[in-house]
Amino acid sequence: MNQHTAKNPGARSLANLAPDEVKSTVDGYTAIYDAGPEGRREQYRSFVNRYYDLATDFYEFGWGQSFHFAPRRRGERFKASLLRHQHFLAERLSLKPGMDVLDVGCGVGGPMGNMARHSGANFVGINNNAYQIERAKLHTKDVGQLCRFIHGDYMRIPEDDDRYDAAFAIESMPHAPDKAGAFREVLRVLRPGACFAGYEWCLTDVFDPGNAEHRRIENDIMVGDALPEIASTSEICDALRRAGFELLDAHDRAPESDPQTPWYRALQGRDLTLSSIPRTPFGRALTNLTLRVGERLRLFPEGSRAVSTLLNSAADALVEGGRSGIFTPMFFFLARKPERPEG
Numbered sequence: 001m002n003q004h005t006a007k008n009p010g011a012r013s014l015a016n017l018a019p020d021e022v023k024s025t026v027d028g029y030t031a032i033y034d035a036g037p038e039g040r041r042e043q044y045r046s047f048v049n050r051y052y053d054l055a056t057d058f059y060e061f062g063w064g065q066s067f068h069f070a071p072r073r074r075g076e077r078f079k080a081s082l083l084r085h086q087h088f089l090a091e092r093l094s095l096k097p098g099m100d101v102l103d104v105g106c107g108v109g110g111p112m113g114n115m116a117r118h119s120g121a122n123f124v125g126i127n128n129n130a131y132q133i134e135r136a137k138l139h140t141k142d143v144g145q146l147c148r149f150i151h152g153d154y155m156r157i158p159e160d161d162d163r164y165d166a167a168f169a170i171e172s173m174p175h176a177p178d179k180a181g182a183f184r185e186v187l188r189v190l191r192p193g194a195c196f197a198g199y200e201w202c203l204t205d206v207f208d209p210g211n212a213e214h215r216r217i218e219n220d221i222m223v224g225d226a227l228p229e230i231a232s233t234s235e236i237c238d239a240l241r242r243a244g245f246e247l248l249d250a251h252d253r254a255p256e257s258d259p260q261t262p263w264y265r266a267l268q269g270r271d272l273t274l275s276s277i278p279r280t281p282f283g284r285a286l287t288n289l290t291l292r293v294g295e296r297l298r299l300f301p302e303g304s305r306a307v308s309t310l311l312n313s314a315a316d317a318l319v320e321g322g323r324s325g326i327f328t329p330m331f332f333f334l335a336r337k338p339e340r341p342e343g
Helices: 019-034 036-042 044-063 078-092 110-119 130-139 179-189 212-225 233-243 274-279 281-296 304-324
Strands: 100-104 122-127 147-151 164-170 190-203 246-252 327-336
Touching: 019 036, 019 044, 019 304, 036 044, 044 130, 044 304, 078 110, 078 164, 078 190, 100 110, 100 179, 110 122, 110 130, 110 147, 122 130, 130 147, 164 179, 179 190, 179 233, 190 212, 190 233, 212 304, 212 327, 233 246, 233 327, 304 327
Parallel strands: 100 122, 100 164, 122 147, 164 190
Antiparallel strands: 190 327, 246 327
């Protein structure tokens, strides 16, 4: 798919899917989700791959090249907050030229490219989705000498032990079927003394598993974002320690947002800019209407509107999770691989 097609979700196809593959991919994704947590864990590669084959073009159209959230300051533009959030990781990891850094679940390469421009370090991004790697190479073309990519699974990183000086993950590891197992793989490829930092999607201490509304929000987030389940903040800390890391820092960055610009504001389309129109209620409704008519006229593949509806439902659930305080997409952690004992 060319660059112009990627900016018009639904045109011709989605990602690398042929038009007649879209609906079957939607149906396959739904079937895996309906198999329950165990089924989602067992089929996680297919589950996540199907999701990003369907969702990537919609994300780029409405979100840009960095598929994550950020705490916003008063008066700060959305994209500026994303960049600052990325630079925060680079600074906590003390990234500098000559370092080799692993981006665990690199998406379409937006954050990696920005951090390469900011730090001058060398980056390797691992991603299970081939289409996203294709997009990432395009988005990092200007810093191509600093960025390369591996099409692979971060549960089984195809790299030698003690290979990297640092690693980071920006909202990519909620897809992991086994948190401690995923963190253990990152630990393996880091050099002794190297650090791993990231942002995790988590349920907060406010979440009440006995509250039916809380459980409904949790489920809507999981089904709309290809998650086997959502870990609590304490579970993330425990998993890092069980993997062998020394936990240096862990806290939720969501409360750092100005009350007038919470992290989920972008999903509400309240910024009144041209780029935010697809995220407004009007923009979402217009997209769905366009896709519905387009499917009937065979301008868009059957299943395109189902993808849009899925993502809109997930966006609404994320807003509800943020407003209720039961969910955060930016639980920050900084962990270190222990030095080897002397002798």
